[in-house]
Amino acid sequence: MNNLLIKNVNIIDAFQNFHGDVYIEDGKIKEIGLELNKEGVEVLNGNGQVLMPSFIDTHAHFREPGLTHKEDIESGSKAAVKGGYTAACLMANTSPICSNYDVLNHVRTRAEEVGLIDIHQCVSITENFKGSSIEHLKNFKDDKKVKAISDDGVGVMDSSIMMKAMEVANENNWVVMSHAEDKTFSKIDMRIAEDLMTIRDLYLAKVTGVHLHMAHVSTKEAVQAITTAKEEGTNVTCEVTPHHIALDESISNYRVNPPIRKKEDVKSIIDAIKKGIIDCIGTDHAPHTEEDKKNGAPGMVGLETAFSICYTTLVKENGISLNKLSELMSKNPADILGMNKGLITIGYDGDMVLLDLNKEIVINKETFVSKGKNTPFHGRKYFGEVMTTIRKGKIVYKALS
Numbered sequence: 001m002n003n004l005l006i007k008n009v010n011i012i013d014a015f016q017n018f019h020g021d022v023y024i025e026d027g028k029i030k031e032i033g034l035e036l037n038k039e040g041v042e043v044l045n046g047n048g049q050v051l052m053p054s055f056i057d058t059h060a061h062f063r064e065p066g067l068t069h070k071e072d073i074e075s076g077s078k079a080a081v082k083g084g085y086t087a088a089c090l091m092a093n094t095s096p097i098c099s100n101y102d103v104l105n106h107v108r109t110r111a112e113e114v115g116l117i118d119i120h121q122c123v124s125i126t127e128n129f130k131g132s133s134i135e136h137l138k139n140f141k142d143d144k145k146v147k148a149i150s151d152d153g154v155g156v157m158d159s160s161i162m163m164k165a166m167e168v169a170n171e172n173n174w175v176v177m178s179h180a181e182d183k184t185f186s187k188i189d190m191r192i193a194e195d196l197m198t199i200r201d202l203y204l205a206k207v208t209g210v211h212l213h214m215a216h217v218s219t220k221e222a223v224q225a226i227t228t229a230k231e232e233g234t235n236v237t238c239e240v241t242p243h244h245i246a247l248d249e250s251i252s253n254y255r256v257n258p259p260i261r262k263k264e265d266v267k268s269i270i271d272a273i274k275k276g277i278i279d280c281i282g283t284d285h286a287p288h289t290e291e292d293k294k295n296g297a298p299g300m301v302g303l304e305t306a307f308s309i310c311y312t313t314l315v316k317e318n319g320i321s322l323n324k325l326s327e328l329m330s331k332n333p334a335d336i337l338g339m340n341k342g343l344i345t346i347g348y349d350g351d352m353v354l355l356d357l358n359k360e361i362v363i364n365k366e367t368f369v370s371k372g373k374n375t376p377f378h379g380r381k382y383f384g385e386v387m388t389t390i391r392k393g394k395i396v397y398k399a400l401s
Contacts, residue, residue: 002027002393004350005038009046013053013344014327022051024350027392028086032346044388044395046354052326054086054344055332056301057069057216058239058370059152059177059282062088062119065106066095071287071371073107077116079285079370081397083303084353084386086117088285089177089337091152092124099124099136108145110140116396120337122177125151125165131158134165141172145319147337150177152215154255155197157183163204170210173239175215176201180222180260190259191219198222202229205236213336214238216284218258220268227277236334239282240269242302242309247376254376255299256286270318270342273328280332281310301372305363308382316383326348361385 006022011032021036022029062076071079080088092098098107103241104121106107111119127136129151140146149169155178155328156162178201185193198214202225214226217238243256248263254298272278283306286299301316314320334342341349342384363380389397 002350003038003041004037004390004393004395005041005043006352006390007036007043007045008048009051009334009354010048010281010342011051012322012326014323014331014342016344021127022344022352023182024390024393026165027347027350029344029346029350032061032344042207044354049387050355052353052356053330053344054071054391055090055307056084056337056339056341057086057283057285058213058280058304058333058336060088060090060285061093061240061287061291061299062090063287064094064102064110069371070292073110073119074114075369075371076118076287077111077114077284079212079301079303079368080117081389081391082386083305084307084389085303085387086351086391086396087120087334087337087339087341088117088324089148089375092122093129093153097124098122099126099127101139113323118198118339118392120145120147121150121336122150122152123192125149125156125176126161129154131156131161134161134168137165137168146172146174147176148213150174150179152177152179155181155183157198159204162201163208165233166204166208166210166212170208175203175211179215179289182300191221194219194258195221195225197268198225201330202226202234202236205229206232206234209235212236214257215282216241216244217269217278218244218261218265221264223268223272223277226318227272227355231278237279237332238277239280240278241282241378242306242313243300244380245269246309251376254300255296255298256290256300270314273314273320273324274318278328280336281306281328285370288374290373293374300375301370303369304368304370305375305377307386308384309377311357311384312382350390350393351392353386354390356387357383358383
């Protein structure tokens, strides 16, 4: 069993900020206090550094099965723990698409074998991403491990199909994760493509009552639409990516979907974070080979760099509290995915991350453990380094420095 005593740390989560010790027994948080002592257990001395709940990613691509030259469950999990993550929600755009139990069970089995993080695998909204049938969803209605459905990377163009999928999801307490992109506008205006589909899905969620989660929100208009929907009582949550808060269109040569937006969009997103409109950070970790990127594949890796980018951009540069950052990266993602994680509270999973907030780092893609080296952040300086990642009382990552 995984028993661990963590001593001399500054404990920070969405609600707390104090100095103390934490004892994890059988993988769960058992005791929190000062000067804790336990016989015969492993002790980790935090040396006064910050201890936060480990991070949970609402949006990642591990490319297994079928695309393992880009990433696999093992390499993706190693990237996750290096970045302070112990849980991730994986999108359904594997090869084949996750529309059946062959794929779903493969991912679940591999996740257990690797054993580094908790993995939730999304099921596709439409069968094989074809946008025309949701018949496959009935096969998963008794599976309590299924938490969310998504056609991420494609979206669902047919509004009646999306509404029917939302109705099925609502009956099964699934989250519908929306990739908001109207394909009829994708080659004309990517801003309109996102905004139109955001408005449509928000309306359908209002009608059906489903829990809608808007992925990778990137425009000020989408933020405003979500704000209005929340004010009206629509059951909607949303995520933003580290790259949509830290970059603007001045790096227009780097392709990602949705695109890097204007400075006014970045400002709108950060303002919405401060106001509590944005619920969480989702990395949209999307590894590609160098050849894929040269051929125009959209996306970037994000698990190993997310904390440093978010801490520097949001906390140091924009005055957002560490408590708020923990809410965005741990508590709210756990709530959205129904996980017993995200807070340093007795009874919760003993998933934590020890951080050196004063450490200045230079992002170097050559040191990534992910198979993907595709990042526009290479060579940029940020603050905050993940020193130790703990999953259910077991140390699963330790920095070399």
